[in-house]
Ligand SMILES: Cc1ncc(COP(=O)(O)O)c(C=O)c1O
């Protein structure tokens with residue numbers, strides 16, 4: 017990384033490109049121009065060959081066949097393609113989709129568009145830990161249901177859903193199961209076929225690959241799933257996604273997949289220790305620290321903590337130039353609305369506003385974690401020292417009972 | 424064996440300066456541009472600087488540039504969203520558009536029930552202006568015209584000022600697929616009567632996987648791809664920052680070198696034309712001798728000949744990359760819809776040679792000689 021003084025604990029927003037990935041991509045900028053669809057000359061062949069190797073590497077990581085990998089420009093496009101594509105393709109079977117309130121905007125906004133197009137969408141609640149209720153899911157399935165869309169792991173809390181149980185319910189009722197696995201692929205084992213997922217979206221830049229490339233896995237056999245293309249054109253990617261293939265980025269994502277396959281387990285073991293340390297020491301150093309998410313079912317590199325009576329955005333300002341973390345998800349963090357994910361977990365506005373997401377990564381060191389612990393401890397204490405609310409709290413005043421008047 | 428790349432209309436070789444900008448961004452600007460921390464803000468600033476550069480290069484304001492994954496997405500977005508959000512009931516297009524336009528139009532007809540009219544073209548691929556005018560005048564409901572600026576297979580150029588003025592006079596929206604002209608000709612949207620134009624980085628020595636859609640600030644459409652608030656709520660998805668920076672660099676370089684590259688490439692093209700004419704009997708060119716034509720493309724029509732069938736492969740054995748038809752359909756061994764629309768002799772073979780400033784005169788001569796050897800075999804020891 018360019019600036020080693022900065023501590024980057026925001027890997028859920030995006031991961032740095034692994035230098036090995038950049039290196040793998042370079043030849044495809046310089047030596048092999050060419051359009052992977054130009055099948056009648058070797059420049060085109062070399063590009064096609066490289067794409068096919070990358071397809072293999074990615075298929076291998078998630079335990080599927082190469083032909084089931086559809087390249088897109090990212091997870092957002094893959095989510096859009098899966099949801100809108102299934103909605104259009106299976107119109108005759110039904111128009112009902114079930115998803116969850118804590119999904120990423122790419123899923124929620126696609127669903128909102130589908131509602132405008134005449135679809136019906138059920139948004140399931142989650143419990144305090146961010147997990148959906150399997151009975152509620154099963155009860156929501158009806159004759160017109162065509163698709164259940166549940167993210168593998170949540171971007172804000174790291175909560176992992178019970179994918180196998182959801183897959184079993186979908187299978188029992190003969191509905192398709194789609195998963196936005198953007199936060200999980202390359203970090204934990206995500207084999208769609210083992211849990212009954214038929215469509216799965218993910219992106220290069222959350223697994224140490226490049227930006228501008230993503231994948232939609234589409235199950236080809238038992239059942240054979242099809243989606244209506246959302247971007248029409250030359251008929252690339254088995255007609256499901258047209259446009260000249262982004263060869264260097266695809267090569268980069270392939271390399272990132274191969275690295276992930278080889279190193280995922282040891283990365284997870286190392287990083288989860290650091291995460292646990294961060295969590296433990298902050299909770300020991302500071303009062304009123306709350307964990308958001310599911311301690312038993314969560315990503316190894318993520319922790320989401322609320323520091324009661326400290327405003328998250330303000331807290332970030334105290335160390336912003338040295339430590340990168342996020343409050344709320346990156347896509348909405350420019351706004352000061354409390355995170356809808358945390359609200360769905362049942363947090364009050366105050367705890368939601370005081371949350372910080374730490375997402376560690378392959379390049380996080382123990383020294384960085386120690387520095388972050390020190391900076392956070394100092395920042396939170398400092399903010400609380402200045403806060404009249406904290407003072408009232410310490411004096412034992414029941415803040416919920418106080419009536420604040422407008423002035 | 425040396426390779427000669429005469430297929431730049433399919434995809435150009437990326438400029439080393441562009442790769443440098445991109446790899447530097449990969450290593451130094453690794454955060455998410457939507458994040459509010461220092462790293463995120465630096466990424467945001469770099470993207471907005473690139474947006475400003477592209478806007479300046481094409482005479483737009485920054486609020487009119489939206490980054491996409493490429494030409495295909497830009498064209499799909501313009502066409503489908505204009506139909507959906509502007510109440511369009513008719514589409515007027517041509518039969519020689521790129522597949523992404525042809526198929527986006529078809530999808531719009533399927534999904535929104537719009538009617539389609541296809542303006543005919545002459546033997547050079549230029550659209551019939553009278554027919555366009557008659558069609559426009561016959562429409563009483565909102566109409567979208569989508570007609571390409573320059574054709575990617577034969578290289579003819581349509582007069583988009585004239586087409587745009589006709590559209591304005593008849594209250595029609597106008598989208599032009601400018602993927603083959605952005606970065607090859609100066610484009611100033613301020614002076615063009617258009618509503619949407621598209622560009623793709625890899626057609627002007629920039630990267631693959633990145634493009635833009637310019638939307639006239641007077642037109643309001645909603646996104647094609649929904650999700651996060653990126654691109655001012657118009658195109659969701661984490662920005663492809665290296666692609667964006669690379670494309671901006673490529674466009675700056677392309678426009679800066681426009682005059683010199685044009686003169687240089689035109690000389691390559693003119694030389695290939697005259698060399699082929701001198702060497703191969705019965706050869707002709709799919710271009711209008713009286714009109715400006717893409718200087719990057721020479722579409723050659725070879726006479727019926729046993730060697731013509733596998734000509735592309737045969738050239739390839741000799742180290743030459745060219746296309747028959749466009750790359751998108753060349754895998755599918757289907758004839759080209761563009762060549763078919765020109766209405767020429769179906770037994771002739773059309774080959775597109777397309778050039779960049781990275782090609783040389785020596786390559787041109789080698790290609791001409793190789794083709795002569797294929798078509799006019801010398802008798803040994805005669
Ligand atoms: C005229 C024209 N329009 C659109 C496109 C599509 O661009 P892209 O492949 O970058 O999506 C191309 C090139 O393939 C083209 O030549």
Ligand SMILES: Cc1ncc(COP(=O)(O)O)c(C=O)c1O
Nearest residue numbers: 090091092120171198219660661
């Ligand atoms: C769970 C989840 N889904 C989808 C996305 C969208 O990915 P991208 O921005 O690469 O399109 C993200 C990240 O922003 C995410 O965290």
